Amino acid sequence: MALNIIVCVKSVVLEAPSAALGSSVERTPRNSVLNPFDRPALALALELAKEEGGLVTTLSMGPPVSCWALCETLALGADRAVLISDKKAAGSDTMATTRVLAKAVNWLGPWDILLFGSRTADSDTGQVGPQASALLNKPFVGMASSIIPKEGIFLVESLTDGFVEQYLANAPFAASVHPNAASVLDCALASIRQAFDSDRVEVLTLADIGMDEAFAGEKGSPTRVISMTPAPKAKKCAFIEGGANEQAQALLEKIRDAGLLF
Amino acid sequence: MEPFFSEKHHAVKRLVRAFCEREIAPIAKDIDAQARFPWEVVDKMGPLGFFGIQVPSSLGGAQMDTVSYAIVVEELSRVCAGLGLAVSVHNSVCVYPLLTFGNDEQRQRLVPPLARGEKIGAFCLTEPNAGSDASAIEATAIDQGDHYLVNANKVFVTNGAVADTCLMFVRTDPAAGRKGISVLVAQRGTPGFITGELEDLSGMRCNPVSSIRLVDCAIPKENLLGRQGMGLAIGLTALDTGRLGIAAQAVGIAQAALEEAVRYANQRRQFGVLIGKHQAVGSMIADMATQVEAARLLVLRASWLKDNGAPFTKESAMAKLFASETASIVADMAVQIHGGYGFSKSYPVERYYRDARVTRIYEGTSEIHRMVIARCVSG
Numbered sequence: 001m002a003l004n005i006i007v008c009v010k011s012v013v014l015e016a017p018s019a020a021l022g023s024s025v026e027r028t029p030r031n032s033v034l035n036p037f038d039r040p041a042l043a044l045a046l047e048l049a050k051e052e053g054g055l056v057t058t059l060s061m062g063p064p065v066s067c068w069a070l071c072e073t074l075a076l077g078a079d080r081a082v083l084i085s086d087k088k089a090a091g092s093d094t095m096a097t098t099r100v101l102a103k104a105v106n107w108l109g110p111w112d113i114l115l116f117g118s119r120t121a122d123s124d125t126g127q128v129g130p131q132a133s134a135l136l137n138k139p140f141v142g143m144a145s146s147i148i149p150k151e152g153i154f155l156v157e158s159l160t161d162g163f164v165e166q167y168l169a170n171a172p173f174a175a176s177v178h179p180n181a182a183s184v185l186d187c188a189l190a191s192i193r194q195a196f197d198s199d200r201v202e203v204l205t206l207a208d209i210g211m212d213e214a215f216a217g218e219k220g221s222p223t224r225v226i227s228m229t230p231a232p233k234a235k236k237c238a239f240i241e242g243g244a245n246e247q248a249q250a251l252l253e254k255i256r257d258a259g260l261l262f
Numbered sequence: 263m264e265p266f267f268s269e270k271h272h273a274v275k276r277l278v279r280a281f282c283e284r285e286i287a288p289i290a291k292d293i294d295a296q297a298r299f300p301w302e303v304v305d306k307m308g309p310l311g312f313f314g315i316q317v318p319s320s321l322g323g324a325q326m327d328t329v330s331y332a333i334v335v336e337e338l339s340r341v342c343a344g345l346g347l348a349v350s351v352h353n354s355v356c357v358y359p360l361l362t363f364g365n366d367e368q369r370q371r372l373v374p375p376l377a378r379g380e381k382i383g384a385f386c387l388t389e390p391n392a393g394s395d396a397s398a399i400e401a402t403a404i405d406q407g408d409h410y411l412v413n414a415n416k417v418f419v420t421n422g423a424v425a426d427t428c429l430m431f432v433r434t435d436p437a438a439g440r441k442g443i444s445v446l447v448a449q450r451g452t453p454g455f456i457t458g459e460l461e462d463l464s465g466m467r468c469n470p471v472s473s474i475r476l477v478d479c480a481i482p483k484e485n486l487l488g489r490q491g492m493g494l495a496i497g498l499t500a501l502d503t504g505r506l507g508i509a510a511q512a513v514g515i516a517q518a519a520l521e522e523a524v525r526y527a528n529q530r531r532q533f534g535v536l537i538g539k540h541q542a543v544g545s546m547i548a549d550m551a552t553q554v555e556a557a558r559l560l561v562l563r564a565s566w567l568k569d570n571g572a573p574f575t576k577e578s579a580m581a582k583l584f585a586s587e588t589a590s591i592v593a594d595m596a597v598q599i600h601g602g603y604g605f606s607k608s609y610p611v612e613r614y615y616r617d618a619r620v621t622r623i624y625e626g627t628s629e630i631h632r633m634v635i636a637r638c639v640s641g
């Protein structure tokens with residue numbers, strides 16, 4: 001059964017935003033990378049497509065710089081990469097982002113499995129996946145750790161709250177993928193060349209996918225960030241110094257002092 | 263925008279670094295201590311294209327540019343210089359001359375298994391009485407019609423104990439002096455091909471550097487690279503590119519030493535403050551960072567010139583000279599910043615210090631490189 005798998009990915013900013021609200025970090029290829037939490041989702045999709053046959057499409061909404069993160073997904077093995085990039089989508093909150101992605105998913109055509117990373121490294125809401133499945137009116141499994149095709153349906157295992165849960169899901173369904181779900185992805189040098197020397201990332205505007213701009217961008221976002229301050233840290237970090245043996249001894253003493261070991 | 267570096271190059275750096283951190287960094291200390299060639303990692307490097315970095319895809323390679331090659335060698339050497347050496351020598355002084363001087367039949371026959379990492383390559387020039395003076399080699403190859411009968415004693419062969427395909431510099435015409443040297447491809451398994459003991463090296467210990475002897479070894483004529491008498495020209499061309507690899511290797515070692523020094527300076531306290539806050543330590547770190555950056559730029563520029571078809575002999579010699587001396591100085595300062603711990607095997611800077619030293623010696627010593635540069639500059 002040839003599967004059509006879509007993986008939503010994001011280009012995230014490496015730098016922490018400055019505390020001043022509204023002082024957004026300028027996005028450059030240097031400070032932007034493929035969201036690390038999206039890698040397991042892509043890895044799981046590629047494994048499934050390899051075993052079952054099918055195509056993996058990566059989809060992103062973001063500024064033009066996101067193109068490089070999508071190039072990386074092509075280098076890692078995705079068959080197609082689509083970027084929705086439009087000034088009118090700038091400032092989208094999670095709801096507006098979800099609307100654009102859901103529209104793009106429908107624009108891409110019939111699909112079997114829609115995957116998301118569990119969260120992003122630069123905003124950490126974890127909302128886009130579940131919201132998208134709701135908008136698309138499709139079932140959703142959170143924190144999937146494996147997806148196994150079983151006679152036309154899929155056995156999805158998820159890791160939540162210390163439990164392994166098993167679901168049966170009919171395609172099409174959506175899932176967010178647990179960070180430890182899939183094996184790491186290595187990338188051959190030739191694949192990097194093929195992905196980066198070509199013009200294979202398809203860049204589309206809101207109009208291209210038939211998206212009403214009133215529901216995207218800052219205007220179409222129902223929420224606003226009104227303040228942002230660093231959260232106080234309750235834990236303190238201390239370095240243990242010395243050679244390896246000394247460090248091990250000192251660590252042991254600290255654990256003993258804390259009453260965790262007798 | 264950065265000079266010489268495209269988004270592709272950043273991706274190469276990021277993805278190769280991820281592989282190195284995951285697969286090599288955890289074993290780097292042990293393979294150095296055990297002087298063990300880590301086949302388990304090398305077998306994974308093959309399918310990723312590390313052994314055919316600049317080989318055309320039609321011959322099984324990754325078809326990357328020289329800048330990418332420099333990045334791969336730097337990143338490998340940042341975690342394990344001995345593996346960086348293996349990849350540099352294999353690609354630049356074995357595969358590259360085969361591609362450049364081999365005929366079609368030789369390229370088709372010899373290059374694909376090397377490019378896929380199924381076979382490992384070596385470069386056999388140095389002999390007990392011929393080091394910097396390559397023209398002094400004594401290995402002989404006597405024309406026997408369809409083959410040469412070869413007797414050679416090659417020392418300090420990088421990858422020696424594991425190499426299958428060796429470029430062997432031999433004297434085919436004893437009367438012709440420098441013009442009498444040729445390159446033959448010797449294959450492991452040929453009767454008379456003998457691997458000697460491993461060198462008990464100070465650094466690069468995971469690389470199985472050994473001697474290789476050929477004793478009455480029959481090498482077929484179809485394994486003559488280029489024409490008879492072209493040996494030194496082939497060697498010099500190979501070393502032009504080889505220098506870039508060694509320079510990139512030196513940058514990798516220096517980068518690792520810098521990172522460890524910064525890490526340590528930010529955690530060790532003396533006189534009530536982090537040692538990095540002491541001006542003397544901060545100055546060392548500033549010098550280290552500046553020199554690493556300068557060395558890397560020299561390597562990238564020379565690589566970029568090569569990619570753009572411009573002459574690069576002077577630039578690659580400068581890159582090798584400066585980067586190797588930088589690696590030694592930076593590793594030395596990293597040890598200094600670690601104090602007594604820097605002299606202990608508990609910390610990796612001790613290994614970097616040992617590894618850095620030889621980059622000033624092989625593929626042309628610093629003194630020989632100064633001669634090459636002086637000749638280029640003064641004419």
Ligand SMILES: Cc1cc2nc3c(=O)[nH]c(=O)nc-3n(C[C@H](O)[C@H](O)[C@H](O)COP(=O)(O)OP(=O)(O)OC[C@H]3O[C@@H](n4cnc5c(N)ncnc54)[C@H](O)[C@@H]3O)c2cc1C
Pocket residue numbers: 351384385386387388392393394395417418419420421463466471620623624625626627628629630
């Ligand atoms: C780990 C390792 C790996 C190696 N791998 C390989 C390999 O794969 N293949 C290979 O063929 N060789 C290899 N070598 C050998 C290496 O290339 C030689 O050691 C190097 O070229 C120097 O030769 P030498 O050791 O004979 O020193 P010598 O040539 O004897 O030099 C001794 C000293 O004299 C100086 N000197 C010599 N001639 C001059 C001159 N004209 N002017 C000024 N100073 C001069 C040198 O700079 C040096 O300081 C390797 C060596 C090592 C240590």
